[in-house]
Amino acid sequence: MKPIEKAERYTLSKLVVQNLKQYIIEHKLAPGERLPAERELSQIMKVSRAILREALRSLESAGILDIRHGEGAFLSANSLSPLLEQLSFAASLSGGGRQELREIRYLLEAAAIEEGVRRGSAFPIEELERWHAAAAQPQQADESGSQAAEAEAQFHIAIVGTLGNESLGKLAELFIRQALPHSGVKADERAKQRVRYLQALRSSDSTAAKLALRELAGQSPEAIGR
Amino acid sequence: MKPIEKAERYTLSKLVVQNLKQYIIEHKLAPGERLPAERELSQIMKVSRAILREALRSLESAGILDIRHGEGAFLSANSLSPLLEQLSFAASLSGGGRQELREIRYLLEAAAIEEGVRRGSAFPIEELERWHAAAAQPQQADESGSQAAEAEAQFHIAIVGTLGNESLGKLAELFIRQALPHSGVKADERAKQRVRYLQALRSSDSTAAKLALRELAGQSPEAIGR
């Protein structure tokens, strides 16, 4: 690693971000490993600690670093999930709003179903039945309502998880949690559709599964077959 | 907006990030609108300018803000290009990353095709043909190579755009741009598959379209019909 060279059009702190990424790559840092201390890095790169810290914050917010008071900055283990969170914030900012997010959720899950069936993957039927049962529990007072909601989320997350694509799983989880509270579909109707959904998955009938999912996700505005 | 209150377990700058997000929402800032000046914000929130700046950097790196020297901080219009950078870096860190992102890209686009066909939407064939032609241009020296790549990206972005879901469009754009340079499929092979892809879209044959897309996206690991 060498001192920062001023380049045009770029702000110093962004250059430092680049250099830090470079450092991570060159030193083949593994998740969990620590970076040099702020004061040390700022000396090496010949920038002020303030700038160095701005760069560290950028990387932290990007999910690349994990900064702990009194300990140091560590290469983050799961660097994708923070990014996906930001994605949802960005999405919620852009007007389209809930309906668009609901649709994305539907498309993601539907695609996962189809791909799973195409591959001949085995869906975790038993697990799904457990979640389904938990989600269908009559909602007593307290927080058992949120427990049912959590179970319902897990139901769908488990389905997408079948593909074994961790990034996809996290992405889908994001949208599922976002969409669930606003599906506009009654709880008992959802329970009913989940039964159809499960049955379709048992027989690897992706068409039927997607149909049930459409109902579950409140996706039937300009539909065709209705 | 009110002064920051110290809370437990949270670092000041993260609280400021929260407050700034809140500010954006409460004031219904539209993309392109400006935030108050750094010095002003730091006075209002009663935090140092250094901390305030760290928070701004976080939001900038998250693609939420667009900070311009001498002008100010603006709510970003396209909050995805910074995310793209981070995503690709994060993916390069974790081995399985790229392949997973490629797969997500495939699933998103495939889902868009299917939904488009289901709705009977008209795909913008003429536009697609133009992009296809531009993407197939022999890559002369200079930067016409990147132009071809851009055209190829636009080709796929336009397809997803057919659904009219802006959030989905941005999301897909993110993954398409990320996946394109690493598809592992030769350029002439891609051109060939694009022709098939286009033909399938003309006749609203989602099955054929998805097949061509699989080839384009380099998705045929544990396939079935091969």
Add this chain to the structure above:
DNA sequence: AAATGTTGAGAGGTCTGACCATTTGAGATT
């Protein structure tokens, strides 16, 4: 009057150096 040049206010960019807060482990105490 139109084009051009000047300048100053406002905004972000960077630096310095100080002090606070948390974590951790070495060394003293029991």
Add this chain to the structure above:
DNA sequence: AATCTCAAATGGTCAGACCTCTCAACATTT
């Protein structure tokens, strides 16, 4: 051997100074 104490290391925060960029009002020139 277990516990306690404390200092070093490291991140967190602050204040104030100065630099650079942008833009628009204003002055100058054509």
